[in-house]
Amino acid sequence: MDRNIRIAIIGAGLCGLSTALALARLGFRQIQIFERSPSLGEVGAGLTLGPNATRALIGLGLGDALQQSCDEPHAGITRHWKTGAVLMRSARGSVIREHYGAPYYQIHRADMLDILVQAIAKNSAINIKMGMGLLATEENAQGAVLIFSDRQKFSADIVIGCDGLKSSVSESLFGATAANFSGYVAWRALVPAAAFSARLEPPAQLFIGIERLFMRYLVRHGELINIVAIARAQGWDEEGWMLPSTVEELRAQYFGWHEDILHTINLVPVEQCFKWAIHVREAIPTWYTNAIVLAGDAAHPMVPFMGMGASTAIEDAVVLARALALHEDRATAFLAYQTARHTRASFIQAQSAQRGLRLMSADPDSYGAEREMSEDSLGLFAYDAFSA
Numbered sequence: 001m002d003r004n005i006r007i008a009i010i011g012a013g014l015c016g017l018s019t020a021l022a023l024a025r026l027g028f029r030q031i032q033i034f035e036r037s038p039s040l041g042e043v044g045a046g047l048t049l050g051p052n053a054t055r056a057l058i059g060l061g062l063g064d065a066l067q068q069s070c071d072e073p074h075a076g077i078t079r080h081w082k083t084g085a086v087l088m089r090s091a092r093g094s095v096i097r098e099h100y101g102a103p104y105y106q107i108h109r110a111d112m113l114d115i116l117v118q119a120i121a122k123n124s125a126i127n128i129k130m131g132m133g134l135l136a137t138e139e140n141a142q143g144a145v146l147i148f149s150d151r152q153k154f155s156a157d158i159v160i161g162c163d164g165l166k167s168s169v170s171e172s173l174f175g176a177t178a179a180n181f182s183g184y185v186a187w188r189a190l191v192p193a194a195a196f197s198a199r200l201e202p203p204a205q206l207f208i209g210i211e212r213l214f215m216r217y218l219v220r221h222g223e224l225i226n227i228v229a230i231a232r233a234q235g236w237d238e239e240g241w242m243l244p245s246t247v248e249e250l251r252a253q254y255f256g257w258h259e260d261i262l263h264t265i266n267l268v269p270v271e272q273c274f275k276w277a278i279h280v281r282e283a284i285p286t287w288y289t290n291a292i293v294l295a296g297d298a299a300h301p302m303v304p305f306m307g308m309g310a311s312t313a314i315e316d317a318v319v320l321a322r323a324l325a326l327h328e329d330r331a332t333a334f335l336a337y338q339t340a341r342h343t344r345a346s347f348i349q350a351q352s353a354q355r356g357l358r359l360m361s362a363d364p365d366s367y368g369a370e371r372e373m374s375e376d377s378l379g380l381f382a383y384d385a386f387s388a
């Protein structure tokens with residue numbers, strides 16, 4: 001496709017930024033990102049990047065930056081909520097590198113965002129406009145007109161909706177599809193590792209119990225312990241999905257759990273305890289129209305039990321850019337992208353939901369007795385977005 005076409009990306013999250021970089025690396029010269037928030041930012045939490053994601057990011061030229069900012073756990077374990085007994089062990093580190101040819105990393109989300117922003121800042125093909133919330137799209141024969149909340153308009157040949165779960169782009173194309181409460185609430189926090197008497201070993205540990213789980217892993221070269229605590233909850237009718245919580249509220253969820261968990265909760269900084277109502281949306285069969293296409297959570301939001309949402313979004317970025325570079329017209333490129341991505345993304349969405357049910361089953365004692373269908377054993381790590 002002509003590298004001078006005007007491409008508009010809605011949303012400067014991990015998907016939008018990765019997509020812009022992937023397009024610029026393939027020679028596209030006019031890439032405009034519109035972000036609703038007045039400034040770029042990620043939540044104070046960690047992010048797991050499987051080799052499927054790091055392979056894509058390394059291919060975008062970010063290998064050195066990732067190596068400098070990421071932690072690479074040598075192993076991960078799944079433990080029993082009460083006894084702490086190890087139920088399952090997952091090889092990481094050199095085993096993953098040797099098997100998949102790319103690393104398994106954990107990183108502070110703000111650091112990941114920073115790596116992408118730094119790379120974009122060096123690239124004159126990409127421009128980011130902040131404080132631009134998309135209201136509506138109008139398609140025409142040439143492409144699409146974007147209408148923003150301040151009534152500014154912008155014309156583009158191609159629009160890529162990377163605006164997350166509550167995607168305005170998706171809504172303007174296919175009508176409103178309600179984002180429903182998944183039945184899970186997540187607490188996220190970062191705890192200074194220095195507050196612990198011993199280093200977390202192995203550096204990634206998941207505790208599972210009935211209707212609850214508690215994940216801890218190291219980021220910032222072992223300086224911080226990222227925690228993700230997820231519990232089943234009743235209907236969610238509060239305004240907003242990210243709300244301040246309290247350490248007491250979190251502690252109440254884990255009453256009777258292993259002392260490692262209770263100790264970790266005691267160390268959560270009071271001002272840094274937030275909770276998220278995890279929402280999901282019905283899968284949509286088609287991700288594109290004439291000039292507009294969806295990627296990342298806007299196309300396929302998922303519950304986080306495989307830690308694959310951002311990784312899948314990064315894969316989308318690379319495959320979509322390749323499809324646009326390879327094909328002469330939008331229809332063929334969008335179809336090629338969707339054909340390459342839809343089945344995989346839908347599979348990961350479904351597997352993530354099922355994994356949540358297994359991890360929080362009524363019988364944690366038997367977990368791991370059969371071969372667990374994890375992102376590794378399902379073969380998800382092997383995906384190469386540059387050859388798919």
Ligand SMILES: Cc1cc2nc3c(=O)[nH]c(=O)nc-3n(C[C@H](O)[C@H](O)[C@H](O)COP(=O)(O)OP(=O)(O)OC[C@H]3O[C@@H](n4cnc5c(N)ncnc54)[C@H](O)[C@@H]3O)c2cc1C
Pocket residue numbers: 010011012013014015016034035036037046047048049132133134135162163164165166167168169186188228276278295296297298304307308309310311312313
């Ligand atoms: C508890 C939890 C843990 C997770 N852990 C992991 C993990 O370890 N590994 C992993 O791979 N994934 C993980 N995920 C999933 C991951 O966070 C998401 O899949 C990923 O952030 C999606 O990126 P995105 O860019 O598609 O969407 P988002 O991150 O939602 O970004 C969308 C962007 O679009 C902007 N926007 C929205 N509407 C508009 C508009 N109308 N106009 C302009 N801009 C707009 C937003 O402000 C935002 O910047 C986790 C999720 C949760 C809830």
